[in-house]
Amino acid sequence: MTKVFAPAFILVCVALSFEVRAEDLPADAGAEDLPADAKIEHLPGGQCLECHRTAGDGVAELWHDDVHARAGIGCETCHGGDPEQADSDLAKRRGTGYHGELSPSQILLSCGGCHADVDYMKVRQPLLPVDQLDKYRTSEHGKLLAKGETRVAQCASCHGAHGVREVNDGKSPVYASNVPATCGHCHGDADYMSDFGIETNQYDEYVQSVHGKALLEKNDVRGAPACNDCHGNHGAAPPSIDAIANICGACHSYNAELFLGSPLAPAFKEKSLADCVACHGKHYITHTRDEWEGDKPGATCRKCHEEGKEGSDLALYFTETFGSVRQSFEEIEQLLTEAEMKGMDVTEGEDYVEAARQGLMQARTLIHSFSKPVMEEKVIEIAENQAAALEEGYAALRALEDRRRGLAISTLLLLLLTIMVAIKIRTLPPLD
Amino acid sequence: MSTSPENPDRALLAWAKDRYPIAKFAEWAKHKTVPIGPGAFWYYFGGITLFLFFMQVGTGILLMFYYKGSADTAFESVRFISAKVPFGWLIRSVHAWSANLMILSAFIHMFSVFFMRAYRKPRELTWVSGIALLGILMGFGFSGYLLPWNELAFFATKVGTDIIGVIPYIGDPIMYVLRGGEEVTGSTLPRFFALHVALFPALLTMFIAGHLFFIQMQGIHEPEAWKAHPEQRKTMPFFPHFFMRELLLWLITLNIVAVLAVFFPAELGIEADPFSSAPAGIKPEWYFLATFEFLKYMPAHVGPLEGEELGLLIISAGFALWCLVPWIDRGRNPMMTKIVMAAGVAIIVFLSIMTYLGHSA
Numbered sequence: 001m002t003k004v005f006a007p008a009f010i011l012v013c014v015a016l017s018f019e020v021r022a023e024d025l026p027a028d029a030g031a032e033d034l035p036a037d038a039k040i041e042h043l044p045g046g047q048c049l050e051c052h053r054t055a056g057d058g059v060a061e062l063w064h065d066d067v068h069a070r071a072g073i074g075c076e077t078c079h080g081g082d083p084e085q086a087d088s089d090l091a092k093r094r095g096t097g098y099h100g101e102l103s104p105s106q107i108l109l110s111c112g113g114c115h116a117d118v119d120y121m122k123v124r125q126p127l128l129p130v131d132q133l134d135k136y137r138t139s140e141h142g143k144l145l146a147k148g149e150t151r152v153a154q155c156a157s158c159h160g161a162h163g164v165r166e167v168n169d170g171k172s173p174v175y176a177s178n179v180p181a182t183c184g185h186c187h188g189d190a191d192y193m194s195d196f197g198i199e200t201n202q203y204d205e206y207v208q209s210v211h212g213k214a215l216l217e218k219n220d221v222r223g224a225p226a227c228n229d230c231h232g233n234h235g236a237a238p239p240s241i242d243a244i245a246n247i248c249g250a251c252h253s254y255n256a257e258l259f260l261g262s263p264l265a266p267a268f269k270e271k272s273l274a275d276c277v278a279c280h281g282k283h284y285i286t287h288t289r290d291e292w293e294g295d296k297p298g299a300t301c302r303k304c305h306e307e308g309k310e311g312s313d314l315a316l317y318f319t320e321t322f323g324s325v326r327q328s329f330e331e332i333e334q335l336l337t338e339a340e341m342k343g344m345d346v347t348e349g350e351d352y353v354e355a356a357r358q359g360l361m362q363a364r365t366l367i368h369s370f371s372k373p374v375m376e377e378k379v380i381e382i383a384e385n386q387a388a389a390l391e392e393g394y395a396a397l398r399a400l401e402d403r404r405r406g407l408a409i410s411t412l413l414l415l416l417l418t419i420m421v422a423i424k425i426r427t428l429p430p431l432d
Numbered sequence: 433m434s435t436s437p438e439n440p441d442r443a444l445l446a447w448a449k450d451r452y453p454i455a456k457f458a459e460w461a462k463h464k465t466v467p468i469g470p471g472a473f474w475y476y477f478g479g480i481t482l483f484l485f486f487m488q489v490g491t492g493i494l495l496m497f498y499y500k501g502s503a504d505t506a507f508e509s510v511r512f513i514s515a516k517v518p519f520g521w522l523i524r525s526v527h528a529w530s531a532n533l534m535i536l537s538a539f540i541h542m543f544s545v546f547f548m549r550a551y552r553k554p555r556e557l558t559w560v561s562g563i564a565l566l567g568i569l570m571g572f573g574f575s576g577y578l579l580p581w582n583e584l585a586f587f588a589t590k591v592g593t594d595i596i597g598v599i600p601y602i603g604d605p606i607m608y609v610l611r612g613g614e615e616v617t618g619s620t621l622p623r624f625f626a627l628h629v630a631l632f633p634a635l636l637t638m639f640i641a642g643h644l645f646f647i648q649m650q651g652i653h654e655p656e657a658w659k660a661h662p663e664q665r666k667t668m669p670f671f672p673h674f675f676m677r678e679l680l681l682w683l684i685t686l687n688i689v690a691v692l693a694v695f696f697p698a699e700l701g702i703e704a705d706p707f708s709s710a711p712a713g714i715k716p717e718w719y720f721l722a723t724f725e726f727l728k729y730m731p732a733h734v735g736p737l738e739g740e741e742l743g744l745l746i747i748s749a750g751f752a753l754w755c756l757v758p759w760i761d762r763g764r765n766p767m768m769t770k771i772v773m774a775a776g777v778a779i780i781v782f783l784s785i786m787t788y789l790g791h792s793a
Contacts, residue, residue: 414686
């Protein structure tokens, strides 16, 4: 009997205590409306928060939004000490395990202490991965830290220390659209990076790239890659040459498949060229243009295939083919517009144009096969659709001529009829 | 039996005469006359409206052979009619142009009747039935506009039915029934199709029959001056004199429609998408533009009324007065006649300005 009543009694007490607290608040008060003191009141942290609140170092405020605070994890979990003691000396006294501000290496161990503990995490956050620490150790950051370089990024550099938010929280520094700025905070700082011998223009280039514009301007957080999508997050490192086609291919799978099956893949490997990057660039990746092909100075192909040398014939074929296809589109557009302006229905012609445009888009992808026969097959399909569109345009103009001829004949007939009726009227008996 | 195998035409006539009062009808037709006065030309517009209506019926039936009245199929079926069906483009364009010209012709007919004061006793019901006919024709236009299920028609219908919804008390239920729900959706199209090909033709046939019956019973209105000066009275026989002249105008009208259909064929635009946002510059057909524009000038609120409610109230009151003109101006008070005529001119000026502003907006 006692076994039943005891939990029930506790539940009632908890409910009543909540009710009493709720009564003290305005009826419409949400968490955001709470005064700072009241917010901190119910967070784990005990006396540590009391002192830090009065110290005005912002830790207590940050702590309010921290996922760990909401999970009931107190300050002592990372920092040690005795949170029950109001006196700071007693709270930090020897024997309490207090170690104050954590060094970068300590941060790793502190975060990894839980996040790399499979048994611990599978109970509390079973969907979170537990390999962050292992990956970190393989990263450039981790390797340098292991060598004693403390200026490299560790967990708190990206996630924050006391205001850690979930990754899918838009305010988190590691939310997809915030990642470029988070990485750029160090990697865009020339002074900070001066000892590391790497470029600092990645962020500036990225924001101008197709990926940067898609992520930062169109807010395509699901589709557009941020830094971590290519470099890795916890295992962040410059991709090796062998990895590039696979990294880009994670999204651009067909392009990667075509390239890896093309004669250029082994040639690139032999010359240690970085697959996709060799033509498209790294951080400043822009929309491709047909002018990239060809063997003239300035063309991408020209980087390796000089005019008249091996491979330039294929480059020339690509550039001439696309030029011709583009010119045909202009001619078709002009024709269909003329017919449409004259009131003719050219929807079928437009359907053929659309099919040809789709074909052109596929042909641009097929460039990655670097195969003339493969491209020829697609070009024939485009040409057929363009020819059909042209025929529709000419047929519309012929039909227009037919209509006008028909109108002229019918007008003539109606005029004759009108004249006959007019003559008949004149022959009617005169009116009184 | 007075049939004769040697002369089948006469035999057929004799057969009919044997059974029906054809001689009486021929006698009546021989004596039916039309007045010849200064405004005689305007008498032809009633007949032109009727002719355009027959064109509507003919082309409408042909369109129905291929038109599929559901949201999934309507646009494609109209596209098929325009692009694939032999002379489909012509039938559709003639249907669209003759509809517009029919409403224009009906307007001209109504105002010519008004300014000739042909609404006066005993033709009050001819006047009212004529206004009802114009209303039905506009209903035809409104319902037919949606049928191609293109973007412009979709949003114009939304705007048009929104205006109906403004009417106090009865507006919302009417709008709901017309739309088949809260919004213009695929459910609206079959309703408009049913109105266009079933209800409105039935109503129009009844009202045309009534209108023509009144005209035949009471004869065509004669100029007022003839009452005082009967010696000025001048008429022409309906058959064949008036009829041949009417035929002449029908042929000219037919040619105008053909020219318009060839040089300005009916457009189709892009298919309606109920989930897309309305494109800029949505306007109703020209005969609703004046109302549409007038409502735009209404302030947001006037006393207890919404601006649009007040606008509709003014339009409704004006329409009621227009219907009551035969009882307002009975021809007994010259001042009243002058006021009514001045009001008629003001209405034409108002409609023209509002239509122009709506068109150029």
